[in-house]
Amino acid sequence: MVSTLVTQAIDRIRDRAGGYVLEIEGIRKEFPGVVALDDVQFRLRPGTVHALMGENGAGKSTLMKIIAGIYTPDRGTIRLRGEEVTLESPLDALERGIAMIHQELALMTWMTVAENIWIRREPRNRIGLIDHAEMTRKTRALFEQLGIEIDPTAEVSTLTVAQRQMVEIAKAVSFESDVLIMDEPTSAITETEVEHLFRIIRGLRAKGVGIVYITHKMNELFEIADEFSVFRDGSYVGTHASADVTRDDIIRMMVGREITEMFPKEEAEITDVILSVENLSLAGVFHDISFELRKGEILGLAGLVGSGRTNVAEAIFGVTPATSGTIRIDGRAVEIASPADAMREGMALLTEDRKDTGCFLQLSILENMQIAALMQGHTRAGFVDEAQIGALCEDMRKRLRVKTPDMEERIENLSGGNQQKVLIARWLLTRPRILILDEPTRGIDVGAKAEIHRLISRLAQDGVAVIMISSELPEVLGMSDRVMVMHEGHMTGILDRAEADQVKIMELAAR
Known part of the structure; x- marks a missing residue:
């Protein structure tokens, strides 16, 4: 009976809208110095998953923000269920049945999970006060429906990035929208959580929800999407059924060129031990972690969310110093009580969450890129050598293909992938001996991924020792000389490249 009603509802939408729940025609959007979208189109059918593909800066997120009421287009039309609409605000879009899960999470960390989900829609008791017990009950019911195991009363600040992502997903689902936009929903979660998310998506699709799915991950496209559209440099390239194309076809459409090697791992001479970690522990988080890292080596660090991978990296770098154990550099025991100590020893750390712990969003690209290098010098007569550091930053911008009108642009105006490139550039400018990369290609498009992988390989060839944490197993396997695996705060094994799969x-990750 329920499935019959759902089918009838979808049929009614298709009859009114000619088969589409959402239609975009001739959309153009300009920002100072940049044409973000130029005469683009997009159509979404109810009860389907439509993937939106393209390199960073292609215009995907800009179009979705227009659909979600965040941006106003300079020209073009939007039709919702066959009727032309003007979306004046995110609230207007929500009330019209459009919800969006943003790539950069926007939860209020000082509030509880339940408060974040039902903000501005809180259940009230008879005297008009917020009924916290009912709000918790509704959240538990929603989580049970979605198979999410998170305490509704927990403060968001205590959650992992992956858990926050699931809360964002639950919040969007709670609006019971006809159109659900997911912008890189799997960028911060592991394969286990991805499967969970796909179960949720399939359930929503079966109920007639039209889902726009933005991703850079090819395997996700073929597993979950019914069709896809490709954008390049702010222009619409084309739309195809997923079953009609290959991975290489999509890449050619996205980047306008062939990418023959996604993981250009090149041979590097692996020499002396530069970093040795012995019985490193952080009370209640991870225990007795021991490993060695050699010059020229790329050590992959794998494990499910909550395994302690990031915590180990942060302890080595002094963000949260270990409570016991020994760190040696070049055989010499060192005390790393702060990131400044780590940097003096030649370390650099690209953090997992670029928004919360990486970018200074109100500052320019130049200021964000140069800030770590300035701590190491680049001064003349006591003053910053602006010409020298500016030239180095501009060279790094070109090497990493950061798309921006100029270096004075505020970093918050860049796409997520371009923000990530700026942060990578920041640490490369310090010329580190030990480079720790936590999810280095998170939110990075397919073309830039290959470039960053190639850059990591070149750094290893130059003798830099690299620790690379990634939730993408193909990346770990493709780039690592050895793979260290963690489970619930313990190291469960180290695999050589030849034996790892x-x-x-x-x-090892699920032990």
Whole structure:
């Protein structure tokens, strides 16, 4: 009976809208110095998953923000269920049945999970006060429906990035929208959480929800999407059914060129031990972690969310110093009580969450890129050598293909992937001996991923020792000389490149 009603509802939408729940025609959007979208189109059918593909800066997120009422287009039309509409604000879009899960999470960390989900829609008791017990009950019911195991009364600040992502997803689902936009929903979660998300998506699709799915991950496209559209440099390239194309077809459409190697791992001479970690522990988080890292080596760090991968990296770098154990550099025991101590020892850390712990959003690209290098010098007669540091930053911008009108542009105006490139550039400018990369290609498009992988390989060839944390097993396997696997705060094994595969890593990660 329910499935019949759902089918009838979808049929009614298709009859009114000619088969589409959402239609975009001739949209143009300009920002100072940049044409973000130029005469683009997009159509979404009810009860389907439509993937939106393209390199960073292609215009995907800009179009979705227009659909979500965040931006106003300079020209063009939007039709919702066959009727032309003007979306004046995010609230207007929500009231019209459009919800969006943003790539950069926007939860209020000082509030509880339930308060974040039902903000401005809180249940009230008979005297008009917020009924917290009912709000918790509704959240538990929503989480049970979605298979999410998070305490509704927990403060968001205590959650991992992956857990926050699931809260964002639950919040969007709670609006019961006809159109649900997901912008890089799997950028911060592991393969196990991805499967969970896909179960949720399939359930929503079966109920007639039209889902726009923005991703850079090819495997996700073929697993979950019914069709896809490709944008390049702010222009619409084309739309195809997923079953009609190959991975290489999509890449050619996205970047306008062939990418023959996604993981250009090049041979590097692996020499002396530069970093040695012995019985490193952080009370209540991880225990007795021991490993060695050599010059020229790329050590992959794998494990499910909550395994302690990021915590180990942050302890080594002094963000949250370990409570016991020993760190040696070049055989010499060192005390790393702060990131400044780590930087003096030649370390650099690209953090997992660029918004909360990476970018200074109100500052320019130049200021964000140069800030770590300035701590190491680049001064003349006591003053910053603006010409020298500016030239270095501009060279790094070109090497990493950061798309921006100029270096004075505020970093908050860049796409997520371009923000990530700026942060990578920041640490490369310090010329580190030990480089720790936590999800280095999170939110990075397919073309830039290959470039960053190539850059990591070149750094290893130059003798830099690299620790690379990634939730993408193909990335770990493709780039690592060895793979260290963690589970619930313990190291469960280290695999050489020749013996490592996805099955062995998952067996160690799930112990």
